[in-house]
Amino acid sequence: MSSSDKKTIYILDRYTNKNYGLEVPSDEEFLLGEKIIFEQVGGDGKKTQSIGTYIGDKYNDIERTCTYVDRMTDQEIEQFEDMQKKAKGHFPLFKKMFKTAFPTAIPVTARYHMFARQWYFYFYSEQRFNFVEFIREFRQALGGQFFLFQVGARDMVKMSPGTDHIIGCNGRNLCCKSNRPLPSIDVEDLLVQHLDGRDIERLKGRCGKLKCSLIYEVETYVTESQNFPSKGSTIDIKDCAQCGMVTNFNIMTNKIDVQLEDGIRIQIDLSEVKKIHEMRKGRVHDDHERELVAAAKDAVG
Structure with a gap:
């Protein structure tokens, strides 16, 4: 072919x-x-x-x-669905024994692999464990071969039956439940949207990672931000004797927050910018931005 x-x-x-x-x-x-x-x-x-x-x-x-x-085929699908029901029937036993052995872990679900001919049991944890003793005890209780599969935070939400009917912040099913590839959210995606003053916990989804929806407007922010002076740059302002340093700007309102040379903070319209000077070299992040970077790195995982 x-x-x-x-x-x-x-x-x-x-x-x-x-x-x-x-x-x-x-x-x-x-x-x-x-x-x-x-x-x-x-x-x-x-x-x-x-x-x-x-x-x-x-x-x-x-x-x-x-x-x-x-x-x-229809027959294979029927067999497949029947074995998945049996796998879910074994899950309560797995959950009870696994939580007893590893209290900090979260049992997620169970599936049967038709070609490997064994039960798959999924769990979430940030830790690593020694499974030798558990495998011996659970194999004896189960009466068959099984495979332990450690999943990440997003897969925990995707695979858990308990999240099937939860509605996300966009009014639809949770992004993690989708079969499509999920976007990767970087710290820079937050900074370009000026989310440095937000509570990082409000930016996390059900999985504990940064919400997938945060990626949707990044391209718009990047494009529109090119019309504004960069944060930290010095500008001349119309009808103002002092220069000022840009501390923030809003692409929705076309407003720029400026700190004047005497320390006074004002807000001006984009049209009031007379001249943009080069950004000061060696500028460090302010406290809010520094905190966001640290917290966002944890959320990105």
Whole structure:
């Protein structure tokens, strides 16, 4: 089959929560959420099969790739769903024993891997544990093979059944519940939006990380900010004998906060700027900005 007879689609691995791109015949059509069998080569060179959920064909930034095998048949889907119900039936036992052994950890959910033929139990923790004793005891209680999977904060929210019906700040389902790749929020994305005076806790989502919605207006802020003098730069002001240092500005109101040479703080309109001088070299962040940087780095994780 030539490359012209193929197209690239994207999936979410049901067991690792990683996104993959894979080539399929161009005449194949998939429904969002449809289950797809795919194959990948591990670090040991062995080929393994797994199940992915179709998320669309517009995610060109996904670099991981795998090989398309087939779409799941109705019979395979029925078997798959039945085994997932059994996995959830084992979860209360896992949760009880895991919390007893590791009180600071958060058990998340359980799934059954049809090709690995074992139970997957997921948990969240910032710590590392010694599982030797727990594995021995839980294997005996479960009566079968299982795999422990430690997930991050976002995956904890994505995979937890308890968050399925929670509405986010945008009036829709939580971003973490989406099958699509989630944006990465950097400290600079906060600073460019002048959020340095905000309570960092109000900027965090359900997962404890910075809200995905903080990325939506960054491009607008970056573009509009080019029309303003930079924070820390010195400006000449119309009808004012003193120079002033820019401490902040608001792209929505076109207002600039300025500290004059005598220490007085005023607010002027962008049109009142007469001349912009170079930013003072070696300027350090003010207290609010310094606190934001430290807290945001923790939130970014």
